[in-house]
Amino acid sequence: MEQINNIAQFSFKRILLLMQKTAYENAKFTIIGMSTIFGFFSVILFFSALKGGDVWGSMNSFYVAGFIISGIFISGMAFTNFRSKEKTMNYLMLPASTLEKFISELLTTTIVFAIGYTILFFAFNLLTYLLGSMYGLPAEMMNITDVNVLKGFMYYVIFQSIFLAGSATFKKVPLFFTSFTVFVAGIAILIFTVIITTFLKGEFENLAFGSFNINSNTFPEIDVENHPLVLIPKYMFYYLTAPLFWLVTYFKIKEKEA
């Protein structure tokens, strides 16, 4: 058994060891979770096949949906060691720095998860493609470079960061509490957006929540899409959410030490 030198403050080898530890400890949960996702996909595809197999050609959508849902579960359950006082103690005493512990969880829930899920999905997709070809269903292989798939990755990173922070914050049922917080925050953002849009338009008429959509057709007299009041929050959401919540996660781990 090869041991590491712990004099260095930062070590990639320790990060790999931490990732290995996480993988071993969460193997059961990951296998159950992935089996549920692919089992669910199989059920949908089976019933679709009975009606001509419309959805067999929507593998990109399956890929993105599964990626985001299972990724949220994986991220939301990341810091299982913070669920009890005893486990927290063990985790804090493990010879690795806070930064290494954070990076290992970040890499596990982003890159490692993405690669693992993609390989599994590819195998599943290959199987459905072969079955589809055999039974004359409109099966297709997913295209990872599709613009919607790439957008899915972007949204995943945002949700991953939020649920990772949630798992380091909420001691009990972090998935539920993070989902609830996201829901409340979503409502707050919606109200904020309505206020901003009303401010831009000058009045609130014709703004029904059901058909609410900010674009140049809604407000022809204003270039809404390129207005700074819309652009700034939009880009902040896309590019700052993940780093912000990763930072929150890091400080939440630091907080557990004190």
Place this chain on the structure above:
Amino acid sequence: MISISNLNFGYRKNRKLFSDLNLELKTGRIYGLLGKNGSGKTTLMKQTAGLLYPHDGEIILNGENPKKRSPNFLSSYFMVPEEFETPSVTLKSFLKITAPFYPFFNEDDFHKYLAEFQLDVDIKLSSLSFGQKKKVMLSFGLATHTPVLLSDEPTNGLDIPSKSIFRKIMASAINDDRLFVISTHQVRDIEGIIDAVVVLENGKIIFNQELETVSDKLSFKTLKSIENEDILYAEKHLNTYEAILKKQDEEDTHINMELLFNSIITKDSKVVNEFN
């Protein structure tokens, strides 16, 4: 070595647990950290392990400040807490994922200690009883060969034969480069293995002596009456008295740890005064 100077700490702002606490523990020894429930033993252990931060003062463990929580510091001690949770993996997997963090871990020693405790390596941690888990953690902690081993109530959950094995293993594992601290309120369990005794009472170190010194100054005897002037402390047991006396002759007597502890925590203890 562990050096604690002017430690101040309290869970509440207006209620201090430790007030200017000083303590020095040297390598090559097994220390018994004794105290009643709530005396601050576990808190002191946590402070030393960097799991709680002092409000004031300094702790140095093996040349490192626990507050910095560097990987080097974290791998210089192993703590077996009173209560702990183990991951739901096999013992072999636990070994594979945890041992590499400790640079001096010795797998052969681990197997040797497990065998002493009559445990097999082909087991799942979650299927073990609390006592068995404790044996695994003690074996693991000893096999890490960290300079410092902290164990909080290590004999809780161990059956009587295992307590005896625990004493044997601890005594065999200590060497000049290591320091063991055993915190317990079950003083009989560490009789015969500790080199020094530290007694904590209401957040204060009221006694800190090597057992050799204790042996040089005190005699432990069973007496029929307690009319002797040299008696510092005595407890009645049926028709006799278990007593601690000032040592008068060269003959060393067996240290009755429970009696010593009881004598120390007595108000205005004559035994404590004997060492001041």
